[in-house]
Amino acid sequence: xAKTTQPPSMDCAEGRAANLPCNHSTISGNEYVYWYRQIxxxxxxxxxxxxxxxxxxxxxxxxxxxxxxxxxLILPHATLRDTAVYxxxxxxxxxxxxxxxxxxGTQVVVTP
Amino acid sequence: xxxxxxxxxHLIKExxxxxxxxxxxxxxHDTVYWYQQGPGQDPQFLISFYEKMQSDKGSIxxxxxxxxxxxxxxxxxxxxxxxxxxxxxxxxxxxxLNRASGYNEQFFGPGTxxxxx
Numbered sequence: 001x002a003k004t005t006q007p008p009s010m011d012c013a014e015g016r017a018a019n020l021p022c023n024h025s026t027i028s029g030n031e032y033v034y035w036y037r038q039i040x041x042x043x044x045x046x047x048x049x050x051x052x053x054x055x056x057x058x059x060x061x062x063x064x065x066x067x068x069x070x071x072x073l074i075l076p077h078a079t080l081r082d083t084a085v086y087x088x089x090x091x092x093x094x095x096x097x098x099x100x101x102x103x104x105g106t107q108v109v110v111t112p
Numbered sequence: 113x114x115x116x117x118x119x120x121x122h123l124i125k126e127x128x129x130x131x132x133x134x135x136x137x138x139x140x141h142d143t144v145y146w147y148q149q150g151p152g153q154d155p156q157f158l159i160s161f162y163e164k165m166q167s168d169k170g171s172i173x174x175x176x177x178x179x180x181x182x183x184x185x186x187x188x189x190x191x192x193x194x195x196x197x198x199x200x201x202x203x204x205x206x207x208x209l210n211r212a213s214g215y216n217e218q219f220f221g222p223g224t225x226x227x228x229x
Contacts, residue, residue, distance in 0.1 A: 032214045043202050043220025044155060051214055098168035099157035100218060
């Protein structure tokens, strides 16, 4: 699976949008971009995923560049409960999905 | 909605002892994953099972073994415990890949915190 690069930390004001970048320059055509987050010591939680097109759900939006070498997770109105480590993970579509490979994510701190 | 259940939530063991962690997946989920998260580290994949067969293997020590039973619950057995085994152990479950959408969400349990003294 392709490697990803994320900034180690990011601060965001409550109520503002949080834009989390992820670089995956070696991504291949059959690899999806997944985002998970982990609130302190809790189990990781799925946020969103995408292949080529931008995606939106009730939690966030995912913007993938046309060349697919980078993406941005957008939390539209950050709340204090969004404070967590956010992981960008690239996963290949195969017969068996197998493991999630967690790299060094981004620690997001939402402040009042 | 039902979630992944892990037991026990906390476990304290001495060096060289054995430990068994249990995981009960979300009903009708056919795949179980185990992850280890050491202090200040990111979760690391250990092993997974699909329909009671081992489907993938990560950096799981030879001292550890796991299986998935006929009711789909899974157990992680850890022997000859070492201080470095102290960690949070997460179990996750999922349904088989939805190929049309590329959707495969793993649902994580609350974890078992293992402390080896």
